[in-house]
Amino acid sequence: MSAEATAINMAARASIWLKPHRIVLILIALALVLCAAFFMRWEWLPQYWQMGLMGIWRTLWILAVTCALGFALAVPLGLAQASGPIWFSAPAKAFCTIIRGTPLLLQLWLLYYGLGSVFPQYPWIRESWLWPYLRQAWPYAVVALTFSFAGYEGEVMRGAFAGVPRGQLEAARAFGMSRWKIFRRIWLPQAFYRALPTLTGETVLQLKSTPLVATISVIDIFAVSSKVRQDTYLTYEPLLLLALIYMTITGILVFVFSRIEARIPVKIG
Amino acid sequence: MELLSPVAPGWGGTLLVGLLHSIEIAVGATCLGLMIGTAGAFGKLYGGPVTRDLLAVYTTIVRAVPELVLILLLYYAGTDLINQVLTAMGYSRVDISGLAAGIFVLGFVQGAYSTEVIRGAILAIPQGQIEAARAYGMPPGLMLRRITLPAMLPFAIPGLANLWLIATKDTALLAVVGFFELTLATRQAAGVTKAYLLFYLAAGALYLALTLFSNLIIGRVEVWSRRGMPSVKEAR
Numbered sequence: 001m002s003a004e005a006t007a008i009n010m011a012a013r014a015s016i017w018l019k020p021h022r023i024v025l026i027l028i029a030l031a032l033v034l035c036a037a038f039f040m041r042w043e044w045l046p047q048y049w050q051m052g053l054m055g056i057w058r059t060l061w062i063l064a065v066t067c068a069l070g071f072a073l074a075v076p077l078g079l080a081q082a083s084g085p086i087w088f089s090a091p092a093k094a095f096c097t098i099i100r101g102t103p104l105l106l107q108l109w110l111l112y113y114g115l116g117s118v119f120p121q122y123p124w125i126r127e128s129w130l131w132p133y134l135r136q137a138w139p140y141a142v143v144a145l146t147f148s149f150a151g152y153e154g155e156v157m158r159g160a161f162a163g164v165p166r167g168q169l170e171a172a173r174a175f176g177m178s179r180w181k182i183f184r185r186i187w188l189p190q191a192f193y194r195a196l197p198t199l200t201g202e203t204v205l206q207l208k209s210t211p212l213v214a215t216i217s218v219i220d221i222f223a224v225s226s227k228v229r230q231d232t233y234l235t236y237e238p239l240l241l242l243a244l245i246y247m248t249i250t251g252i253l254v255f256v257f258s259r260i261e262a263r264i265p266v267k268i269g
Numbered sequence: 270m271e272l273l274s275p276v277a278p279g280w281g282g283t284l285l286v287g288l289l290h291s292i293e294i295a296v297g298a299t300c301l302g303l304m305i306g307t308a309g310a311f312g313k314l315y316g317g318p319v320t321r322d323l324l325a326v327y328t329t330i331v332r333a334v335p336e337l338v339l340i341l342l343l344y345y346a347g348t349d350l351i352n353q354v355l356t357a358m359g360y361s362r363v364d365i366s367g368l369a370a371g372i373f374v375l376g377f378v379q380g381a382y383s384t385e386v387i388r389g390a391i392l393a394i395p396q397g398q399i400e401a402a403r404a405y406g407m408p409p410g411l412m413l414r415r416i417t418l419p420a421m422l423p424f425a426i427p428g429l430a431n432l433w434l435i436a437t438k439d440t441a442l443l444a445v446v447g448f449f450e451l452t453l454a455t456r457q458a459a460g461v462t463k464a465y466l467l468f469y470l471a472a473g474a475l476y477l478a479l480t481l482f483s484n485l486i487i488g489r490v491e492v493w494s495r496r497g498m499p500s501v502k503e504a505r
Contacts, residue, residue, distance in 0.1 A: 021319050100434075101480035102473045103441035106452055110469035113456075117465045208335040215445060222337070235349070239342045243334045250333040 036240065044232050048224065055221035056245065059210050062220065066142055067206055070149025071199075075188070077150060078157025092154065099151025105212050107148065112140040112216040141213035149206050156198045160191040193264050200257040204250055221245060272464055273471055280458035280468065287454030288475050290368070291440040294450065297372035299436050302379025303429070309384030310391055311413075324384065331381035337442055343374040344446050367448040375439055382432055390425035391417060422494045430487040437479055451475060 080092040099107070119125050119134055133139050164187055172182040211222035225238040232238075273281045309328070312320045331339065348365045356362060394417065402416045444453035455472040459465045 019318065022322060025319070025322055097481075098473075098477060101477040103438040103452065103476060105441040105444065106455070106469065106473055106476065109452070109456065110466070110473060113459065114466035114469045117463070204333070211335045211337045212442075222335075235345050236342075239338060239345075243330075243338050243342065246335055246338060247330065247333045 040237050040240075041232075041234060042237060044228060044234070044237075048228055051224050051227075052221065055219060055224035056249075058218070059207075059220040059222075060249070062138075062141065062145065062210055062213065062218075063203075063207050066145035066149055067203055069142070069146040070206075071153060073146065073150035074153035074157050077154030078159075078161050078191075079183075081154070081158040082161035096151045096154050099147055100155070104144065104148050104209055105215065108141065108144040108212055108216060111144050112137065116140065137213075137216045137218050141216060141218045145206065145209060145213070148209065149202065152205070153195075153199070153202055156195050156202070157191060160194040161187065163194050164190045196257075196261055196264065200254060200261070203253055203257070207246070207249060207253065272458075272462055272467060280462065281471075283454050283458055284451065284468070284472060284475065287449060287451035287472075288479070290448075291437065291450040291452075292479070293368065294371045294375060294440045294443065294448075295433070295436040297368075298375035298379050298439075299433050301372060301376025302383045302432065302436070305376065305380025306383025306387045307418075309380060310387035313384065313388050314391060328381045328384055331378055336378055336439055337445060339378055340374050340442055340446060343377060344370055347373060367443075371440070371443045371448050371450075375436060375443075378439070379432055379436055382435075383429060386428035386432065387421065387425055390421035390428070393424040394420045423491075423498060426487070426491050426494050430483075430491070433487075434480060434483060437483070438476070441476075 077092045077096065080088040081096070084092070116134075125131060125134070168186055168190065169182060172186045177185070210220060214220055214223035214226060217223075222242065225242040228238040229235065272279055273284075309324050313324050316324070348370060351365060352362045398416055398420055399412070402412045407415070440450050441452040443450055444456065447453070451472055455468050459468040462468070
């Protein structure tokens with residue numbers, strides 16, 4: 001009985017979604033994909049797929065690390081702007097303005113070429129334990145992307161911290177909670193719930209910024225596709241596959257975040 | 270410091286020419302994006318089912334793929350396509366100027382974002398205003414010009430201003446395909462003089478100045494577009 005009901009339900013849902021013009025559009029799309037699969041050249045795939053997987057892994061790794069570090073940095077930035085004294089809030093505001101006012105590509109090149117050309121002039125840096133890392137490209141990529149995420153998300157967190165109703169914080173103080181406990185139990189969780197919907201968008205934007213690290217010789221999935229293009233003289237195939245990979249990652253991210261959002265309490269404030 | 274002077278031995282002039290190219294591209298891309306966005310928003314709201322689905326595919330794909338990948342794809346595909354059409358029609362191949370290609374590519378990307386912004390702004394117009402215009406028997410073109418566009422402006426300005434700021438920063442991505450704008454000019458100047466930090470900081474200051482100046486203008490425009498509307502501040 002219930003199986004029958006769900007079957008009818010699914011059929012109803014499908015009939016809403018699958019209108020005649022949609023079926024035609026889907027068939028055209030399928031035909032385009034099949035044309036691409038048959039008439040374009042894909043024989044380079046077996047040779048490069050291992051490299052491609054490494055590239056995807058590196059892209060995801062950079063995305064995860066920079067989002068986590070960037071968010072950790074965004075919390076104090078937002079807090080300083082929302083309720084800090086002027087000698088905290090002014091530098092935080094200046095940091096966010098500078099990061100949001102200049103292109104990420106320029107920030108990346110400033111760190112990699114600019115700082116990278118200054119560091120070797122100081123012998124004590126070259127002798128320190130950090131030097132083996134500073135000679136590689138990925139620390140600069142991680143720092144630049146982290147700052148970028150923190151700059152944009154810091155602004156969001158400022159609004160989220162300021163949006164928590166005063167009554168909540170006053171009630172917590174009336175309970176005799178210490179300042180740290182108020183922050184940890186009341187202020188941060190409520191601000192985080194407020195910021196969560198924008199966090200999805202920011203994470204997708206961050207994913208879309210990761211290919212820039214290929215310009216400073218970090219081998220992510222974008223750099224792999226550039227290498228395929230150089231090796232095989234093919235223009236479209238690697239780029240189309242690359243676009244498909246990014247769309248898949250975006251879809252997965254949006255799905256995961258929507259599941260997380262569905263789990264948090266809807267009623268806030 | 271004399272490296273930054275605008276006359277011959279210094280590279281300041283090169284940077285300023287680059288900045289000018291960046292602004293040209295950003296203005297062109299924003300205008301093209303606004304045209305695509307207005308048409309797209311109307312298509313999404315009032316178009317037939319096929320138009321709506323195709324526009325949904327356009328905005329979803331453009332917003333899910335990194336700008337850098339789209340720029341490469343459209344830059345090569347666009348110039349290649351035009352040349353193939355020209356050769357098929359019996360004309361000789363032409364070199365597409367970097368400026369036109371850059372404006373087309375960034376405008377195509379901006380169009381997807383502004384479609385969503387303008388669609389939201391049109392939906393925010395009180396329904397009665399559009400119904401009143403229809404009741405007066407206004408033809409659609411007149412209604413668009415007199416009612417819909419002016420009424421949606423205060424709702425659309427914040428989103429469109431954001432898109433303008435994104436456009437000025439996205440011009441930097443064209444440096445990767447070799448178009449001469451501020452970031453590429455900086456890279457060349459820094460590469461020749463080896464004063465990397467100085468030139469990147471100078472270019473950053475130029476971009477920041479452009480953003481802050483734009484913010485000033487945007488604030489004015491926002492006040493102007495909200496004229497006659499009740500103040501938001503008093504409502505709190």
